[in-house]
Amino acid sequence: MADINTDVLIIGGGVAGSAAAFAFSKKGYEVLLLEKSEKPQDTARGDHLQPAVCEILGKWNVLDHFFKSGAKKRAGSLWFDEDANFLMDANVSKLDIPEPYFMFMNHEDISNVFVSAANKNESFSFMCPIVSCAHIETNDDESLFEIKSKDGTITTAATKMIMIADGVASNMGRYFNFERTSFRYERALAVLFSDEYEADEFNNLRTYLTDRGIVTMIPRAKGGCKIGLTIDRDEIKSWKKMSSKDYQKFIGKLVPAYKDLKMYSAGIYPPSMIIAENWAKDNIVLIGDACHGLHPGRSQGMNTTIKCVDHLLGLIPPKDLFKKENVIKTLEQYQKEMKSNINELLEANHSMGLSMDNFDHQSKVDEIEKFKLLEQDKEAGHTYRMKSAGYGVF
Template identity: 25%
Template sequence: MNHTQDADVIIVGAGIAGSGLACALARYNLRILLLEKRRRLGSIHRGDSLVPKNTALLAKWGILEAFIQAGAEPITHMELHHHRHGRIYRAPLLAGSSPYLVLPHAKIEKTLLEQALATGKVNLVQPAKALNLIHRDQLAIGGIRYQDEQGTHEVYAPIVVGADGHKSIIREQIGVEVDAYHYDHAYFGLEAQRPTHYENAMRVQLHPEGGVLLMPRPDRVGVGMLVAANSSNYWLKLPDAELTQILVSRAPILEGMPLYREGSHVYSLVRSHAKRYWLEGAVIIGDAAHTTNPTAGQGMAMALSDAGALAEQIGPVLAAGETTLTNALTQYGQQQWSVNQKLVRSSHRLALVYAKRGPFWHRLKTTGIKLLANPLAVSLTRPVIASFLESA
């Protein structure tokens, strides 16, 4: 049965991947329906890195300046510090022309959504709960049924995009399997007042009980502390004085700095990758398709890269008035799956090393880092780091 098309693209989820895709597709003068189940976008402390391959995309979409205006902080170096002996490693992060920017996750989501809506091509329904996909025949998806405050609705489009997170209803309904690996560690995210002698850098404080990552804010620093899995209740209920003592023991630079615990969150970590990304008429991107350990800072990077790659494939086809996207989705699935699989694996390997705790592993990691700190080693590793951050 044929239905009037309500949009050219329906996107389920207005997070990083969904709003990013809306920004990318709006360039093709398409009608985009964006469904978001949350009444308000998130405020917890999660990934905040806009790596160079992502800022290159934002510039291509014409919205990079909006992130700078929102307060994004540039970083150019990575530093590793021993908890007692100070800095033991420093290396540049950049090789190309695109900047590495840091902005709180909630502000990235907010800015992406604002820029998508500013195009005039995006219709946002919020809150809206996706109920089920609508099949146009036995093999293809033709639309979606959703519920908002006015009731239940059916909408139709050539493509439904699931950007609805790691518990994706779209992934489930197109029958895509995903294997999950649960890590034995987690990250506790919060903020602290910015120390006067902290310089903008990806700064890792090494400690036998687990490292602490510091990232810049205008007047604060974002703090990500390695903790044990399933320890959320302990850390979130810990009194400020005890938490401060633990943080300062791992990251002495935070001594005397007040903590800001609003939005603090213990981030459970899972590695997963869907076996495939699409069924005729529907496709998944971002966390709906893959989750990765954040140690390498690639989760949000992969979500935005998915958005850019998918828009490049389906945007021109839809703009030409075509509604059959089989070839475009095949190309997207083949190319992006391989790219993402490589990133999932490399992030996993790095995470396993970083998460090793105890005196033995601390000494081993410290020794290895000191060997890498000589100028020759830094020059040899710089292209590797740049490739990881700048390649699609």
């Protein structure tokens, strides 16, 4: 007899695992969430949730909890050339959708909000920090795990469904022999912070098209901004040695409007695309970066995950039929539907990653033309805004 009997065991408490833990426990399923780290999640990562995802969070009854916890609204993105000449306003506030705004919040706070909301659900349990989580066996009814906590306590847990949400390295995915294909992009994403930046009244994200690629100023929920740009992999070493003044000079050369903005490094992310061949097998499902690690340039990682969790939630058998054999059938169906649904999004994300790798002067000229046309052409502009809001593509 196991110490804990649960419907769903979730390994990894990043945004993917904590969102799934909230959504499943809110629906009444027993959920045990395991997280190995006590440290906050990396604050420079994803902070931007699309309107379509806000609609899902509204349906899950957790959207208000985000705003009460400090999340903010952004109307959209403004596009400029490097001399700050206006090209396009990709504002979503006039779209006929339930939540016509992007929601943003510092990355480490997003999983905390999901966990604190899940804590209100009786069927939710959280173990953090754990040292290890070892699979013992899977029989006809359930899978058995042995969990070691930091204080040395050993707990056994029996579960009908296993969700692997342990991020892009996914050691658990490897353990369960999930095969993955990967693609390594040439350019890395460099992220800087500035505490001085002041956002406009709509908290718009500002993107500048330069010869080196895009430079993006992203207002942060607690003030200041995050600055994103791509650098060549062979520049990483020297980039790491640069001082705050050097970064300021570098950005000021690309976009002179920011030559006086003080900034400092927040991290470097050499992006890869990692896609699992199978998203589910037996009673196990991969979610989040463990399943599809995407190029971060289009802000799709968390957004895609929350859409996936919502889809899975809609397919899962009701509590009284939540047995391992039914879980297996549901996961087969989930994989069939999602893999095809999401292909377009994955392909679009990949081709954007490739174009960021190959960005040059001509790409800048072409992109400037594209955004000018999008600003003028009402229908094309509307389609662009709907897609950026997360509608029209899965």
